[in-house]
Amino acid sequence: MNTRKATVERLLIVALGAVAAAAVGWWLFYDVPDSLGELLGVVLVVVTVAVGVRVASRVAASRVSAHNVAEVAVEGPISRGGGRGPLPTGNVGTPADDIVDQIERADDGDAEALLLKLNTPGGEVVPSDDIRNAAIDFDGPTVAYATDTCASGGYWIASGCDELWAREASIVGSIGVIGSSVNVHELAEQLGVSYERFAAGKYKDAGVALKELSEDDRAYLQGIVDRLYDHFVERVAEGRGMDVETIRETEARVYVGTDAHGLGLVDELGTRDDVEDRLSELLDTDAVVQEFEPPRGLAVRLRRGAERVAYALGAGLSSHLDADGVEFRF
Incomplete structure (x- = not known):
């Protein structure tokens, strides 16, 4: 129309x-x-x-539709529930399930192309993969646009799009996986706190904060990180049409947009207007962009604001002493 x-x-x-x-x-x-x-x-x-x-x-x-391009934003740390990230920045991201819902809603509607705006340092593995798969399944051209940061899980998502654009000063890359665990067993001993193990399965308590990490536990946890990394590299190489070894040689570095473009990690450099011009070319008509955002009720806005304040005051510290031990993320 x-x-x-x-x-x-x-x-x-x-x-x-x-x-x-x-x-x-x-x-x-x-x-x-x-x-x-x-x-x-x-x-x-x-x-x-x-x-x-x-x-x-x-x-x-x-x-009555007045758009032909759906814009969906991935901003902040990527997680299932959109909570805080691993750093005390107070930055709360959009829940991955909400992002997937908006992509699917756009695909079911009148959108002929998808513009995925990325400004994220990465986050949890499976939620990142869910967003990537939703972009792959979109019926039409998909263009990812990196604004400030497109790192780790953000780049994983971008690798599922047809093209990736960035600004010259965008931060792009960090193709790697990290597993982290705080260990306080020495402090616990000084305080007279002992760890008693009641677990079924040799590695059930691997990475628990109050237990000294054995070499066997360390090898086991590192093996999980290595397998996730192999998966990451292979999928990025496949999505970007690049050689696996070329991806590995980045060694999880981050690059400014100009360097990322020179390495082939980014297709084109340009502004938002340049991206819309490219979408017009792909659609062979003027691109009319409409933002697709999940509904935000008052209770949700208040809750997320409270999360920012609470975490900034240090309320998130206790989560790093959780009995589950290790967190894996892009």
């Missing part, structure tokens, strides 16, 4: 919805029940009009 025509139709639907709501509101709250008072009637009419406009806007958006 012609973009200008679609926009006019949407505005017409909204206008009709507003007029209808105003008429209903006037009849219900002002014209008939005189006992409510003129002032109260006017207020209720205004409220009814506002509700009518909102409903009409949603109807218009669902019935």
Whole structure:
């Protein structure tokens, strides 16, 4: 559908919805029940009009499409629930499941192309893979655009897109895996705290903070990291059309955009306008971008704000002493 025509139709639907709501509101709250008072009637009419406009806007958006590109953002640490990252920055990311839902919603709608905006240092392994798979499954061209940072799990996601664009000063790369565990067994001994093992399975408590890490445990945990790294390298090489050894030679370094482009880790360098021009070329028509965001209720916004404050004050420290021990992430 012609973009200008679609926009006019949407505005017409909204206008009709507003007029209808105003008429209903006037009849219900002002014209008939005189006992409510003129002032109260006017207020209720205004409220009814506002509700009518909102409903009409949603109807218009669902019935008349004015976009052909869906933009979905991956920002902050990548995790299943969108909580804090591994560093005390207070940076809370978008839940991976919500990002996947938005990509699928765009694919089910009128979007002919996907623009995946990436500004993330990475995060958990499986949630990153879920977003990557959703991008691969999108029916149409997929372009990833790195803004400030596209590292580790962010680059893993980008490798599932048809093209990766970045700015000259973007931070790109960090193709590696890290497993971490805080060990406080010496401090515990000084405090008179002892570790008693009740576990079934030789490696069940490998990496527990209160237990001294044996060489056998260390080899076992390092083996998991190595296997995840092999998987990461192979998938990136496949998605980017690069040699596996070339990826390994990066040794999980990060690069500025210009260097990443020279190494073939990035397809093109450019601004957001350049990316939209490229999407226009891929679609053979003007690209009209619409942001797809998960709904954010008041309770969610308050909860996530509280998480930022709590973690900034050090509330996340105890999680590193968890009995499960080791955390693996891109």
